[in-house]
Amino acid sequence: MTILDLSATELLTTTRAVRKRLDLTRPVELELIQECLQLALQAPTGGNAQRWHFVVVTDADKRAALAELYRRSFAVYRDSAGSAGALYADDPQRAPQQKRVMDSAAHLADHMHEVPVHVIPCSEGRAPMAQGASSASMWASVYPAAWSFMLAARLRGLGTCLTTLHLVHEQEAAELLGIPYDRISQGGLIPTAHTLGTDFKPARRQPLADVLHVNGWSG
Numbered sequence: 001m002t003i004l005d006l007s008a009t010e011l012l013t014t015t016r017a018v019r020k021r022l023d024l025t026r027p028v029e030l031e032l033i034q035e036c037l038q039l040a041l042q043a044p045t046g047g048n049a050q051r052w053h054f055v056v057v058t059d060a061d062k063r064a065a066l067a068e069l070y071r072r073s074f075a076v077y078r079d080s081a082g083s084a085g086a087l088y089a090d091d092p093q094r095a096p097q098q099k100r101v102m103d104s105a106a107h108l109a110d111h112m113h114e115v116p117v118h119v120i121p122c123s124e125g126r127a128p129m130a131q132g133a134s135s136a137s138m139w140a141s142v143y144p145a146a147w148s149f150m151l152a153a154r155l156r157g158l159g160t161c162l163t164t165l166h167l168v169h170e171q172e173a174a175e176l177l178g179i180p181y182d183r184i185s186q187g188g189l190i191p192t193a194h195t196l197g198t199d200f201k202p203a204r205r206q207p208l209a210d211v212l213h214v215n216g217w218s219g
């Protein structure tokens with residue numbers, strides 16, 4: 001198993017949403033996924049409750065069925081005003097970046113069934129029952145682990161992309177995978193594959209000054 005020679009700063013700044021550079025022809029060993037998930041279990045978890053679960057899907061038929069659910073949701077999203085492609089259409093700085101995100105997202109939707117592993121982070125509990133702070137702490141107890149999984153994967157030459165679009169059809173996905181929908185909530189679907197090349201660049205983000213508020217809200 002190869003561990004990439006990345007500093008912590010490089011790891012944190014180059015773990016991208018990988019869609020077009022997923023190697024769809026190379027299998028991923030289950031042990032590699034397990035190793036990344038083992039590291040993910042070190043993430044923070046509210047009250048140390050560890051209510052996270054990770055459903056790893058390698059079965060081709062199940063991946064194809066999940067991809068179909070994803071594509072159904074993506075088609076609606078693509079045509080919506082809130083889609084990444086439509087956002088910031090009047091902003092000359094951000095419009096080209098958003099168009100690239102949408103092109104890339106469309107590519108992933110087209111190829112989702114070919115991605116060798118789908119990882120579905122879940123939480124015990126049914127999400128709509130959890131309101132306000134409890135909803136926040138439910139998901140805040142799963143996403144740090146999901147992100148740790150993505151970082152560990154990047155270090156091992158794997159690419160990932162946190163997605164949520166299949167959740168529109170969460171119940172159908174639950175039936176497909178035998179997930180008890182009434183007491184387990186899915187938090188997303190992370191397509192995972194070896195990457196084509198291992199060089200990734202930091203993303204251009206809006207300036208920190210626009211979102212930083214010291215000692216109270218400003219601006």
Ligand SMILES: Cc1cc2nc3c(=O)[nH]c(=O)nc-3n(C[C@H](O)[C@H](O)[C@H](O)COP(=O)(O)O)c2cc1C
Pocket residue numbers: 015016017018019101104105108161162163164165166203
């Ligand atoms: C909560 C959440 C949901 C997301 N859902 C999707 C999705 O359904 N499909 C997709 O292709 N990307 C999805 N993304 C990935 C974002 O589009 C991506 O993080 C963003 O464009 C920035 O790209 P970067 O992570 O490479 O910097 C999601 C990200 C987050 C945090």
